[in-house]
Amino acid sequence: MPGSGRKTIEIALFTSFALSGAAALIAQTVWQRELVRLVGATTPSAAVVYAGVMAGLGAGALLGNAVLARGGGLFSGVNPLRFFAVLEAIACAFALLYAVMFRAGTFTVGPLVSLSFLGDETVRQALAFLLVAAPALAMGATWPAAIAAAEKIAIDVGKATTILYATNLFGALLGVASGAFFLIPSFGLSVTLGTAGALNVTASVIALVLSLVVVKLISPRNSIDMAASSHADEVMPQFDCLLVFLSAAATLALEVVFTRLFTLILGSSTYSIGIVLCGVIFGLYASSPVGWVLMTTKKAGVTAKSMVAFVASGAALLIFAEACLINKLPDLVLYFSELASSFKFQDLPLFRTFIFPRMMICLYVVVLPVAFTSAVFPAVLAGSLKQVNAKTARASWLYSASTLGAVVGSLGAGLYLIPAFSERYESGLLASLIVVAGVCLLIAALAASHQISIATKKEKQSGVVFLCAAAIIGLVSTLYPPRADTFLLSQGLGLFPIENEKAARAMRASIELERKSASVVFYREGLNTTVTVEEMPKKNISVLKSDGKVEATMPQDLARPAPTSDYPTQMLLGLLPYILSPKDKLNSLVIGCGSGATYGALAKQKNVLNLTVAEIEKAVFEASQFFLPFEKKTERADIRKVVCDARSFLSYTANTYDLIVSQPAEPWVNGAGDLYTQEFFQLVASRLAKGGVFCQWLQLYSIDEKTLLVLLNTIQRELPATYVFHPHGSGEILIVSFAQTIGNAKASVQPVKDVSDEAKLDVARIEKLIGEPALKSKLGYCHLESSADLLSMLVLTPLSLDELLWKKLSTERISVNTDDNLKSEYALPYQLMNKDDRIEKNLELLHSVRSNLLTCLKGLPEDAAQKAEFVDRVALSMARFSQKHVGEGLDDAALAAAFEGWTLSESPTTAAACDVVSYMTGRFETGGASVKSIENVEAPTAAQAFWLAQAEALKGNKDKAVSIVRQGLANGGPRSGELEALLQRLTGK
Numbered sequence: 001m002p003g004s005g006r007k008t009i010e011i012a013l014f015t016s017f018a019l020s021g022a023a024a025l026i027a028q029t030v031w032q033r034e035l036v037r038l039v040g041a042t043t044p045s046a047a048v049v050y051a052g053v054m055a056g057l058g059a060g061a062l063l064g065n066a067v068l069a070r071g072g073g074l075f076s077g078v079n080p081l082r083f084f085a086v087l088e089a090i091a092c093a094f095a096l097l098y099a100v101m102f103r104a105g106t107f108t109v110g111p112l113v114s115l116s117f118l119g120d121e122t123v124r125q126a127l128a129f130l131l132v133a134a135p136a137l138a139m140g141a142t143w144p145a146a147i148a149a150a151e152k153i154a155i156d157v158g159k160a161t162t163i164l165y166a167t168n169l170f171g172a173l174l175g176v177a178s179g180a181f182f183l184i185p186s187f188g189l190s191v192t193l194g195t196a197g198a199l200n201v202t203a204s205v206i207a208l209v210l211s212l213v214v215v216k217l218i219s220p221r222n223s224i225d226m227a228a229s230s231h232a233d234e235v236m237p238q239f240d241c242l243l244v245f246l247s248a249a250a251t252l253a254l255e256v257v258f259t260r261l262f263t264l265i266l267g268s269s270t271y272s273i274g275i276v277l278c279g280v281i282f283g284l285y286a287s288s289p290v291g292w293v294l295m296t297t298k299k300a301g302v303t304a305k306s307m308v309a310f311v312a313s314g315a316a317l318l319i320f321a322e323a324c325l326i327n328k329l330p331d332l333v334l335y336f337s338e339l340a341s342s343f344k345f346q347d348l349p350l351f352r353t354f355i356f357p358r359m360m361i362c363l364y365v366v367v368l369p370v371a372f373t374s375a376v377f378p379a380v381l382a383g384s385l386k387q388v389n390a391k392t393a394r395a396s397w398l399y400s401a402s403t404l405g406a407v408v409g410s411l412g413a414g415l416y417l418i419p420a421f422s423e424r425y426e427s428g429l430l431a432s433l434i435v436v437a438g439v440c441l442l443i444a445a446l447a448a449s450h451q452i453s454i455a456t457k458k459e460k461q462s463g464v465v466f467l468c469a470a471a472i473i474g475l476v477s478t479l480y481p482p483r484a485d486t487f488l489l490s491q492g493l494g495l496f497p498i499e500n501e502k503a504a505r506a507m508r509a510s511i512e513l514e515r516k517s518a519s520v521v522f523y524r525e526g527l528n529t530t531v532t533v534e535e536m537p538k539k540n541i542s543v544l545k546s547d548g549k550v551e552a553t554m555p556q557d558l559a560r561p562a563p564t565s566d567y568p569t570q571m572l573l574g575l576l577p578y579i580l581s582p583k584d585k586l587n588s589l590v591i592g593c594g595s596g597a598t599y600g601a602l603a604k605q606k607n608v609l610n611l612t613v614a615e616i617e618k619a620v621f622e623a624s625q626f627f628l629p630f631e632k633k634t635e636r637a638d639i640r641k642v643v644c645d646a647r648s649f650l651s652y653t654a655n656t657y658d659l660i661v662s663q664p665a666e667p668w669v670n671g672a673g674d675l676y677t678q679e680f681f682q683l684v685a686s687r688l689a690k691g692g693v694f695c696q697w698l699q700l701y702s703i704d705e706k707t708l709l710v711l712l713n714t715i716q717r718e719l720p721a722t723y724v725f726h727p728h729g730s731g732e733i734l735i736v737s738f739a740q741t742i743g744n745a746k747a748s749v750q751p752v753k754d755v756s757d758e759a760k761l762d763v764a765r766i767e768k769l770i771g772e773p774a775l776k777s778k779l780g781y782c783h784l785e786s787s788a789d790l791l792s793m794l795v796l797t798p799l800s801l802d803e804l805l806w807k808k809l810s811t812e813r814i815s816v817n818t819d820d821n822l823k824s825e826y827a828l829p830y831q832l833m834n835k836d837d838r839i840e841k842n843l844e845l846l847h848s849v850r851s852n853l854l855t856c857l858k859g860l861p862e863d864a865a866q867k868a869e870f871v872d873r874v875a876l877s878m879a880r881f882s883q884k885h886v887g888e889g890l891d892d893a894a895l896a897a898a899f900e901g902w903t904l905s906e907s908p909t910t911a912a913a914c915d916v917v918s919y920m921t922g923r924f925e926t927g928g929a930s931v932k933s934i935e936n937v938e939a940p941t942a943a944q945a946f947w948l949a950q951a952e953a954l955k956g957n958k959d960k961a962v963s964i965v966r967q968g969l970a971n972g973g974p975r976s977g978e979l980e981a982l983l984q985r986l987t988g989k
Contacts, residue, residue, distance in 0.1 A: 009153060009210060010160070014167045016206040017146045020088060021171030023199035024139045025281070026179040027095055028053055028132075029274075030193045033184075034102045035128045037819065039121070040645030041671040042616060043414050043527045048125040049132055051407045056133035058403030060140020065396035067141070068148045080148035081211035087138045087145060088204035094135035095197030103190040103820060121648075140403070143168075144396045149207075151391060153214055158385045161395055162291035162378060169285040175199075176281055180274030181355070185826035189819070237394060239450065240384045241401035243308060243443060247376030248405030250439040253413035254319070254373060255280045257432050258366050260418060264429075264530045265329055266358055266494030268547045268670045269829045270822075275355070279362035283370025287311075291378030304383025305447045308376050312444035315372035319437040322369060323430055324482040329365070330493050334507060336360040337498035353497065353833035373440060377402055415527065422525035427484035429525055434481065486523040487515060490532040492548025497833045518543075522626055526619035528671075533626045541565055542627055544595050546620070546665065552595035554627045558781065568782040569730045570597035574661050575778060576725060577695035577736050578605055579769050579790065580761055583658050585609050587689070591646040591675070592663040596624035596632065602661070603636045604774045611639050614646040616671075647674055647683065656689040663697040666828070667711065667817075673825030676711055678816045681718040688739040691758065694719060696735040700726075700842045702831040707824055708842055713805050714816040716798075721759035723856070724796035724846060727782070728881045728888065731839045733795065733846070755798050755856050763787050763870065764859030788870065791853065792877035795843075795893075800851040807849070840887050847889035850896050854904070868905035871897055872913035872947065879920035891921040909944045912951035919951075942968045942976050949979075953986060962986050 032049055039045035064087070068078060143164075150160035175196075183192040259276045266272045290307060336357040381398055385391045413432055422428030491511055498504050514536075521542075522533035532545040540562045544552040552570060555562035574590065586608050590599040593615035602608050615621055621641055625632055642649060646664070662684070665672040674680060684694050698711060712735070716722045719737035726733050738759040766787040769775055784790050796804065817823045831838065853871055854860075860867050875897035882890035898917040902910040945968025953961035965983045969976060 006153070009214060010150075012206055012210055013146065013149060013153070014163055016084070016088075016203040016210070017142070017164050018167040018171035018174075019199045019203040019206070020091075020139070020142050020146075021168035022175035022178075023088075023091065023095070023171075023196040023203065025172040025175035026183070026196040026199070027091070027135070027193060029176060029179045029184070030102070030189050030196070031098070031132050033822075034098075034189060034819075035131065036645075036671070037647065037674060039124045039128045040648035041674060042645050045121075045125060045128070045645070045648075047411050047414055049128050050410055052129035052132040053136045054403045054407045054410075055129075056136025057140035058400040059133075060137040061143045061396045061399040061403070063137060064141030064144040065393050068144055069390070069393055079211055080145050080152055081207045081214070084142055084145040084149060085204040085207035085211065087142050088200045088207065090138040091135050092197040092200035092204065094138070095193050095200060098131075098135075099190040099193040099197065102193065124648075124652075140399075143399050144392045147395050148392045149210075157391045158382060159292065161385060161391065162288065162382060165291065165378060165381070166285065166288035169281060169288060173278060173281045173285055176274065176278050180270070180277070184822065188821040237384055237397060239446075240380045241397060243380050243447065244377045244398050245401045245405035245408075246439055246443050246446075247312075247373060247380075248402040249409030249412070250315070250436050250443070251280070251284070251370060251374045252406045252409035253417070253432065253436050253439075254366075254370055256410055256413040257418070257429055257436065260525065260530065261326075261329070261429055262358070262362070263547045263670075264489055265333060265492070265548060266361070267492060267549060267829075267832065268529065268665075269668055270670050270673075270825055271355060271829050272358055272494075273670055275358045275362050276366060278359075279366035280370050282363075283367045284374045286367065286371040287375035288378050290375045291382040293382075304379050305450050307379040307383075308447035309444045311372045311375040311379065312440045312447060315369055315375075316437045316440035316444065318369040318372055319433055319440065320482075322365065323433040323437070326427075326430060326433075326482065327485040327488055329361070330488055330491060330511075332361050332364060333357065333493045334498055334504040337494075338501055338504045341499045354830055358494070373436075376443060418525050419527050422523075427486060427489075427523075427525065430482060430484045486532065487518070487520045487534070490520070490523070490530065490534075490545055490548050492545065492550075495549060495832050522623050524619040524622065526617045528617045529619070531617060531619040531623045533623050535626075539564065542595075544620075544623060544627070546617070549665070549669075551665070552597070552627070554595050554597065558628075566730065566732075567597055569727045569732055569734075570595060570663075571601040571778055572725075572727050572782060573663055573695060573697055573734055574598040574602040575605075575775065576734055576790075577659055577661060577693040578602060578608070579766055579775070580723075580736055581659055581693045582691050582758070582762060582765070583607075586658040587655070588612070588659040588661070589614065589650075589657045589687075590661045590663070592665075593620045593624055593641070594663055595627040597627065598661060598663055599639065600628070600631055600635065601778050602659075603639055604778070606772070606774065608659075611636070613639060613641045614644055614649050615641070616643070616645055618643045647680055650683050650687050653687070656687055656692070658689050658692045660684055660688060660692070660694045662695070666699055666702070667707075667824035668702075668828035668832070670825070673822055674819065676714070676817055676824055677819050677822075678714050678717060679819045681715055685718050685739065690739060692739040694737045694739075696737070697732060698735060699732050700839045701731045702834065703828060703838060703842065704831055704834075705842060705845050707827050707831075708845070709805065709808050710815060710817050710823055712801065713809075714818075716801060716805065717816055720802075721755070721798050722801055723761075723794060723798065724801060725793040726795045726843065726846070726888070727793055728890075729885045734793075757858065759798065760856050760858040761791070762859040763857055766790060766859075786873070786877070788873040788877045791857075791874045792881055792890075794851065794853070795846045796849065797851045797853075797856040799855055800849045804846070804849040843887075843889045847893055851893075853897060853900060865905045865907060865909070868901040868907075868910050869947075871901035871904065872910060872917075875901065875913065875917050876920075879917045882921055894921055909947050912947040915951040916947060942971065942979050944968065945971075946978055946982065949982060949986075958986060 031053065032046065035049050036046055039048060064083075067083065068080060146164050147157065147161050150164065151157045179192055183195055187195075255276065258280070259273055262272050262276050290311070293307075337353075339360070340353060340356045377398070381395060384394050384398060388394050413436075417432045417435060418428040420428070421431035425431045488511065493507065496507065498507065517538045518534045518536045520532060521535050522531070524531050529546050530548070532548075534543045534545070535541075535556065536543070537556065540556050540560045541564055542554050542556055543550055544554070553562075553564055553566050554570075555565045555567055578586065578588075584607055587610045588602060588608050590602065590611070590613045593599065593613055599611060599613045603611055621643070646662075662675060664675040667673050667676040688694060696715060698708075700708070712722075712724070715735055715737060719739075721738035723736045724733055725736060770779060770785075770787060770790070779785070779790075815821075815823070853874060854867065860870060875894045878890045878894035878897060882888065882894060894917050895914075898910075898914045902914050904910070945964050949961040949964040949968070952958075952964060962983065965979050965986065968979050969983070
């Protein structure tokens with residue numbers, strides 16, 4: 001064959017294998033994301049999926065080698081290129097099949113979920129393992145098929161193998177980068193998986209064309225010769241397999257440690273995790289030239305062991321150095337964030353402010369140690385292939401040993417080393433780094449010892465040098481172990497926008513200032529996340545952090561002020577749906593433990609019979625004991641605390657609940673995003689008992705208006721009877737949904753016109769519950785003393801929410817957040833770098849639609865005047881809170897409520913209420929109300945006097961106001977107590 005033609009065939013073969021690598025990593029990324037919904041988003045479950053992929057790849061390599069080398073019957077004289085094409089076609093078939101299944105929600109809302117035997121977590125994990133292992137078998141078999149094809153095309157197999165390894169990694173790198181940063185965010189998971197299938201088809205077509213072009217060179221006779229030549233020396237190279245096994249274990253353990261470290265410092269976003277994976281694969285790719293270098297040497301066996309000893313010693317030194325410099329990582333975050341702010345990528349704000357700093361840190365921290373650690377495989381591969389004839393078999397054994405090491409390394413580090421060391425030492429991540437460095441030293445020592453045993457006297461000297469170097473590095477790391485600054489590492493610096501050098505200096509100064517007044521009392525690197533508790537006595541707060549992100553800020557002493565505490569919001573998250581529930585006996589579920597304030601407030605209510613708390617991280621339960629410890633000591637003993645993935649728990653539980661409260665992390669957090677999708681809310685709706693209530697926490701900070709509307713639309717699609725409340729002074733909203741649907745809300749093209757009676761808020765019941773001592777004391781801390789105060793937090797009713805969404809749907813493409821498109825998870829990380837005050841802008845959006853209170857209330861008196869008086873009290877409460885919390889949009893809401901009361905009953909009382917609210921909100925108009933003179937009211941009741949007196953007092957007629965109050969007191973009524981308090985304020989007595 002002419003040289004140019006052979007060159008074209010080589011390029012085509014390498015291209016095909018690169019496409020195979022890209023398809024494999026794209027598919028693996030999607031599998032990891034989809035199948036955790038079947039087994040749960042916990043580290044053990046995710047590890048099972050990963051283990052299935054690696055086990056399939058390793059077994060596939062051995063199976064492929066067996067088919068090629070010992071083929072008989074059906075496989076007699078198999079053509080390696082056609083075999084490769086068939087394998088790619090099989091991988092494509094699996095990709096397309098799974099894409100359809102994932103799109104249909106087979107593992108989330110489909111019939112598979114209803115199968116009773118899937119209630120066993122072990123069965124689900126076994127199913128997930130098999131689902132990924134099956135296509136991975138075909139993917140793994142492409143490795144020996146590609147090498148066999150190179151051997152039969154008469155390419156230098158040793159050099160071709162190193163090139164195949166490099167091109168496959170290059171394809172894998174492109175696959176991960178395109179999948180994580182473009183395909184999934186743009187097109188969703190199913191289309192991305194379909195793209196992987198398309199790449200498989202392309203690789204298959206290239207291989208088929210090649211098989212036709214070179215058919216004369218690949219004949220059945222040649223295949224038989226291959227089998228005969230390989231039979232004698234196919235024995236597994238045990239020592240070489242041990243080296244690559246240890247190297248792969250160390251490499252994958254590094255990936256796990258770096259991923260946990262990055263999520264701790266930079267935030268647990270999908271982008272951060274994807275960048276670490278790209279960095280690891282880039283490190284693997286950077287190590288591939290080692291094999292090519294060794295292929296050009298004469299004594300490859302000796303030189304390979306020398307190279308292994310060198311790279312392993314270098315890896316140990318690099319890892320130990322990074323362990324010593326671990327406390328400098330926050331400075332790197334500040335430096336690269338500052339550097340990124342100076343770049344002119346105005347059209348790429350996500351890349352400039354979010355992705356670029358993370359890429360640079362990954363390049364600086366991850367790539368080099370991974371490259372040195374993983375260089376063992378190409379070095380051993382090159383040395384081993386030069387010593388045998390059966391190169392395909394030898395490469396298959398080494399590949400399988402490597403995949404087995406990857407499984408052991410990832411599972412060992414993620415499931416055992418980090419959590420176990422975190423309980424015994426200051427930092428499990430730091431201790432794990434030292435262990436990985438020790439494994440690298442072991443590899444260096446084994447390789448150096450082997451070199452000494454087989455080399456000449458001169459060559460033995462280098463082996464002794466590497467053996468001594470390994471011993472010295474190990475001795476130094478033992479005598480001078482590094483220390484971790486857990487306070488600094490858990491500050492979550494990657495979650496703050498750094499614009500310039502001045503901002504970086506300010507951030508450093510702020511951290512050092514906070515260090516003086518704060519102390520870390522709990523730090524645990526658990527299975528799924530790193531949990532930290534910081535105490536700040538001067539500020540009277542304790543802070544709970546998960547992967548450096550603040551999850552709760554609690555007061556240490558309830559009797560002292562704690563302005564930055566979010567304790568009221570946490571309590572209301574549980575108490576608000578409890579108060580609004582129409583049921584007297586509640587079976588309750590709380591998703592997410594947090595500080596324990598939410599489930600703790602619920603547990604003290606007499607109507608809560610059974611309470612289950614589902615938390616994904618065991619360390620969070622342990623950390624919650626540091627918050628309000630005096631309440632934890634008196635906690636109910638019958639509270640069921642379950643360490644599990646909440647979505648998986650809901651999918652396979654047989655129970656239904658009267659009350660479900662969901663307080664996961666923000667939607668951009670990896671894993672938590674699955675608790676904000678349409679499929680999850682559909683699952684919640686199916687687990688609510690008749691008359692049940694669901695409450696969802698959602699932040700107003702770091703979220704743009706469009707994504708906020710998408711999430712609200714997603715909830716209302718499945719739970720139309722949805723109310724939106726905003727606790728005064730907070731940066732969050734509480735979304736309360738009733739199990740009952742609202743008429744034909746979605747059957748009409750117009751906004752909903754009415755609310756069913758089951759979904760209306762019962763004012764009489766609310767008043768009764770608020771009077772209960774256990775609830776009254778909790779609400780008192782939130783400054784809520786009446787049903788009017790409670791309803792003053794109401795921002796959107798089902799009608800106004802529907803109207804808002806319809807209005808935006810007509811002007812913007814507002815869709816829903818699904819398991820497939822993951823809109824919130826990929827759209828929100830950029831908002832972390834947005835300095836704008838999103839809270840006020842989002843509240844302005846929510847208040848842009850007027851809410852009619854009376855359309856969603858029941859349990860009010862039939863008399864119009866009494867209804868109007870209640871609405872006026874809600875307006876007064878809104879006006880009072882608007883004076884404390886400026887900028888929350890309560891001014892207009894209070895005026896709208898007051899005007900609603902006046903239109904219901906045009907009277908001097910309601911007109912006076914309009915005046916009071918107008919003055920309190922800084923508006924001196926009465927909203928169109930025709931104020932009647934006080935002389936037209938004869939013998940005012942206490943309720944009338946309450947409003948009329950305040951209106952006169954605000955106008956400056958203090959004496960007249962006092963006179964009205966005294967007339968109201970003389971006539972008596974249910975509001976006499978309020979009048980007496982008003983009289984004291986007016987007279988100062």
